[in-house]
Amino acid sequence: MGKTAILAITKNGVKIASIIKEMFPTWEIFAPAKFADTTNANWYDDSTTSKIADLYKSSDAIICIFSLGAVIRLIAPHLGDKKTDPAVIVIDDKANFVISTLSGHLGGANELANELAKKLGSTAVITTAADVNKTIPVDLVGRKFGWNIDDDSTVTKISAFMVNEEKVGVYQDAGERNWWEGDLPKNVTVYDTFEKLEKSDSKGFLIITDRKITGEILKNAVVYRPKTLVVGVGLHGDTTKEKILEGLYACLEKFNLSPKAIARFASIKKPQDINSLIETAKEFGVSVEYFERDDLAKVRIPNPSVMVEAFEGTASVSEAASILSSKGSLVVEKQKFPPDLTIAIARIEK
Template structure:
């Protein structure tokens, strides 16, 4: 299985105070690039990070940042960031992760693409480096439960289900309703949280062992073909994951 490329991270400061906060974090993320107002660029001299000064309005830089980076960390107020990025939003599948570090560097807030785009995970990493708190608001991350739409992504699993299924099943998961997790293939190391698996998730090794009447949804990791009749029977209650060949 190919190793994914590391995320392209930008650390962005508009003010002198923001540049000072950024300077505290940058040495711990040497691969991150620094985007800073040109009049404050000299204050970041000596860092190993690549520094890209800009002139003019930050609003003129946003389109380029969205195209060039996977995670954009702003040392700017949350309200200012919302106004800056609003004209450039497309969808959660396309937008980069956007984060804000507050003025006191006490909180790291994922603003955009926290879940699918990876900003929540990035926020937790940055918070650990700063001794700050990551403020997570997406239901599966805040509730420490299964992220249905990206489960197994780091293991190379491919999700197979209509979008409406993913939405409906995610709701059953976060609402703590009984959900069957059937694993017939793939790595067993899919649960990466330090907390225990939520009690509403019931584990099975074969689909045939699941009492469908007792479960609101099914998450099925398999290499088997799923008959069209079964998709129809379960309506919007089924999400299937396909692990890469040889991963068992």
């Protein structure tokens, strides 16, 4: 959990907050100044209404040590949506219960409540249907691996299918395979081909792939994008970001791949990093991995270049870098965008 605030408004609440801070030293305690003592806390003079408004904007999680009803009234004016709201946990004044109150899944409140309850010897209170029914939380599949959901507009619909035990089909051709531990719920069936999935009598679908998906199936599907693609780039010092993006999107379109599945970029180590490549990677929220020419020269590739070898000291940059970084195999062999750019894409095998 990122920035976490502990908000206590009673003397006993401050004591509980102190116990929690011993377990999580980076978390900050906030409490009314009238209770100020030797506790390492931020003592405030303004109202708790005003303070929680500030914390709601600046925190990833808020631990409230007072009644659930009071917390609901205080946070109600600030509710946004589950993508942006912080996790909110409520703990009673005797620490008997740790209640996941807001952003249970995406915000991490359920996980945090369970962790706190275990450490405090309390009872965790979790009310989200997927957790209560011990079924797949559709909005969390692959989250621990950094997977993205392609379009979250269908999440609520497929979640309803899941918790109501309607038939849900799963197809996966990329990414980590251990996204679900134990036996799958009885209403969930895994199909080994996409064609079988489409022809099944499933009402909803979970599709885990780095390939583009089209068609009617998307109306009842959640598509997950595992980070499986490494984009190898050969370029000149003056190759522009616009040129890289144009070439990249052309490759993704031609080979039916999703940009949301890009794990990182890879290239040859030069005396100076090329800003256009760095900026391109930043646009996708990923990094660039560099390799020495001698290491690239050792990689077996399908399309060696005499010209590249003369210029760079290795017969391949884009193909070799993508293979070396992914430790997998090429899904897009070298594509040329004259006069200054080549792109190849390899898949990370999980």
